[in-house]
Amino acid sequence: MRKRFVAFILVICIFCSVFAGGCIKRQKAPAAEGKSITIAIGSDTGSMDPAGSIALTFLSYSVSALDELLTFDENGNIEYRAAQSYEVNEEKTIWTFHLREEACWSDGSAVTAADFKNTIKRALDPKNGSGYVSYLFPIQNAEEIYNGELSYESLGVETPDEQTLVFYLEEPCAYFLDLLRLPVYMPSCEKYADSALSGWDKNPETSLTNGPFFLAEYEPKQYFVLKKNEKYWNTDEIHLDTIIYRFFDDQQSMANAYETKEVDVAVSLQSAVMELYEGKPDLLVTELIATRYIYLNLEAEPLDDVRVREALNLAIDRAELCKIVGKDVSPAYNLVANYMVNKNTGAYFVEEDKQPFQENKERARELLAEAGYPDGEGFPVLTYKYPALEMDSDTAQVIQEQLKQNLNIDIELKAQELQTNYADRHAKDFELCRMNWTADFADPYTYLSMLLSNNSYNCSHIQDEKYDALIRRSEMELDVNKRFQLLHEAEQYAVGEQFYIIPLYGMKSCNLVSRRITGIRQIPASGALEYRYADVTE
Template sequence: MRLKKTAALLTAAALCTVLTAGCVTAVPEENTEGKNITVAISSDTGSMDPAGSIALTYLSYSVSALDELLTYNEDGEIEYRAAESYEVNEDSTVWTFHLREDALWSDGSPVTSADFLNTITRALDPASGSGYAVYLFPIENAEEIYNGEAEAGTLGVETPDDYTLIFRLEEPCVYFLDLLRLPVYTPSCAKYADSVESGWDRDPETSLSNGPFCLAEYVPDQYFVLNKNENYWDADEIKLDSITYRFFDDTQSMANAYEAGEVDVATSLSSAVMEAYEGAEDLLVTDQIATRYIYMNLNVEPLNDVRVREAINLAIDREELCRIVGSDTEPTYNLVAKYMKDKATGEYFVDGASRPFEEDVERARELLAEAGYPDGEGFPELTYNYPTLEMDSDTAQVIQEQLKKNLNIEIKLEAQELQANYSTRYSGEFDLCRMNWTADFSDPYTYLSMLLSNSTYNCSGIQDEVYDGVVEQSNSETDPMKRSELLHEAEQIAVGEQFYIIPLYAMKSVNLVNPDISGIRQVAASGALEYRYADVAENQ
């Protein structure tokens, strides 16, 4: 698809000041047949195996290529995909899903219950590196299997026939349907998906899809191409013939590529683009259901002292931080995303309770002195690891300057490639580490679960029985208002009493979209753009 310029686009002179030259990536051969779009996304990271170590690449791929059992649309209504119906027993511990008998893999073979079980069993092997394995733990014996304390055959998942999938839970889980959109609950073809290390997930011959599009080409660190899956059960509703995702190392390069007509959609751009394209029909600004924050490693002194953790939190001026970083950010004092809705009230969840803490530099200095570091004296130099992205670099410098000014402590900055930053965090080899979490499903548990003692995303050594108990209690509370109270209580413990993290800001997603593209939706859980039902004007 060729980009059609509009009168509202930036002038060449403005572009020179806003969009500087960036890294160049290989360009796939343009497909002039049919309806095709090209989407610019961030650098290639993580596995494309739903049972593996998931990062940005999988999230872009899966939203168009994989069908979950069911999901929720923007109106909060169930949208059946791989399943056509389900039933649950009276105490909500046995969930039975009936799969579509007309669902086929992209090679024409049937999608069966064994393919769903294949992902689950592989994800429960710690060697797979799945951070999402923790969300399988509501299933009978799943946690024990993950920890090597039970045999795989004891897992509470049954496949009585090819089109029936039964989950037996340890106890009621009120958000179980929300979990079904997570990678570990999506299928992987048992014929080919054998290991996260075999490379099946990036080979078009073996990386089969049960969704609207399937992998046609993958060039590491450059791009991947998805073609329409002609065997898809709902193929008549899919208008595009292909989607090409191109990787870029920085947002400036993405914006340049859009302006040059090399891509049709550029996502998660800088606030400078939002300001430069103000009023243009290309500009699409959406709320990200995400939080940018910092992990503190409790295994590192003096971060094992709650007074130090509180002091650092209270000493950061988030309003100033956001003014410097960009107008697409807003201060946040919570772990749960600022724009996540509370299903019980329909309002933003974070607005249902008082702010976990208030910034207070004088109190921060008092706390640091109580911890044995008056005016920062004797405080060890800590290292902050963060990705080499413009926003994160700006954030790091502001944090460094504020903590020096307000607490007289030294923070060493260490920028890393995005994949290296992920690896550093997962290994626990850090003092302070940048974290960004976009909601995987529409429930605060997607955030609060990451701080549980048994969480596969708990990278900072948190072991808090009180916090664990409150979160566990919320899992089976069926009264929505009482459950919200428990979730607020848990967040207050983690963020306002123990200060396990340093929340920084919420974000708007700044996107440029060719006006000739229609039908782009937002994923209700995360706010991300979804292209499976997109279309292109006939005159292209």
């Protein structure tokens, strides 16, 4: 009933946007040129520098503007991009990549191995604030350089000539090729990319690209424009002339903009849109390799007590939560996303092992009493910080109500602007904080590595030698089956014994796509949409 009501409200809002233009604040719209599509995305956040503190804006930009060394297609086959080949030694510790000689930046200058090393060097400088820097740590001496213990000259990356890039790893790394699609392994032009703080990344004159499109215009909080890079090595396969990304503060405005034909694509909309567009070709529902969960700050009492963390997990009714949040979510009991596939078996990773824990309200109350809070007596009021988005607001209210009802404890809700929530989480300035992780590469390690003691995304103060040892063993294990067993063991321990997170739900993405657009692909690693090979029909 609630969702039908929300759908009705959505119709009313769209009606307002069409017939009473003053109802919604309009954004400045750039003029499209040639074959063009306009995409509605969330608010403008983070740096556009692959070595900086990136967020959604960079991820939208980079899939069309930057070529990684190589990636994997939907069948798990290598798709070479900036590199044309590679070799690896028998021990899998020396990886040599040969760049395309015809590859060049959008200004016509050659892309060199030094441009890839430039990103790595800058990411290893803590001042640049890279959240992905820990994924460079398989490289010899990278972690010590980041910690200020060794000089950059000792880094295990060599550029013997302009087209050759060599990585020397500390230990064998079975998933190293998967890491190459991460920002810290992407190139940044050595001529201009000096610091994540200098502004080069959002200036079209200095923000050069080596992919199918280049940055032509950037209007903060409004939009950015990508134009076809005629100097791209594979330009004949690129059909669009312009891609415009417009920023919106909320999902409602994105849906309105699609309805009024201001945009051609609107992504990650509220689930009520599924009912409005049911049976229509505009609706594209995809599985996201993503998990919504809550970080608990282990330095905030009483969250340092595993009994309390377990009680919070067991007291939440995820099925009921998902009924209220929408049709696009399903209960999650793991950190690894519900829809992540084991490339070796074709099965969902989370279904290959037992569920880490079972919800149990009675046991939750017993645990809280054992921790010294019978019937919630004396339990401090914890603050839950979350982005002021509809899905997260609905989620927060349900969790607040369930914890009050099931444990008799109070949770204070604090909605925040997305960038503020992001900053507070990284500063570890929270007690409970919403977290959403969409996979960066098609391996469970993209999730489980975030709980390592030295990981830059470990915002909870987790310092667990046993967990670290399990993950480190998996990193060096080259037998696929044994490696995945170690990853399962690590997740069972972290999520089902220590309860370091509160998993909530996995998601599907509700998208609206104009019928005139063809050739949109899904990125296998994350489930996000990719537009580099898209086309339009009039």
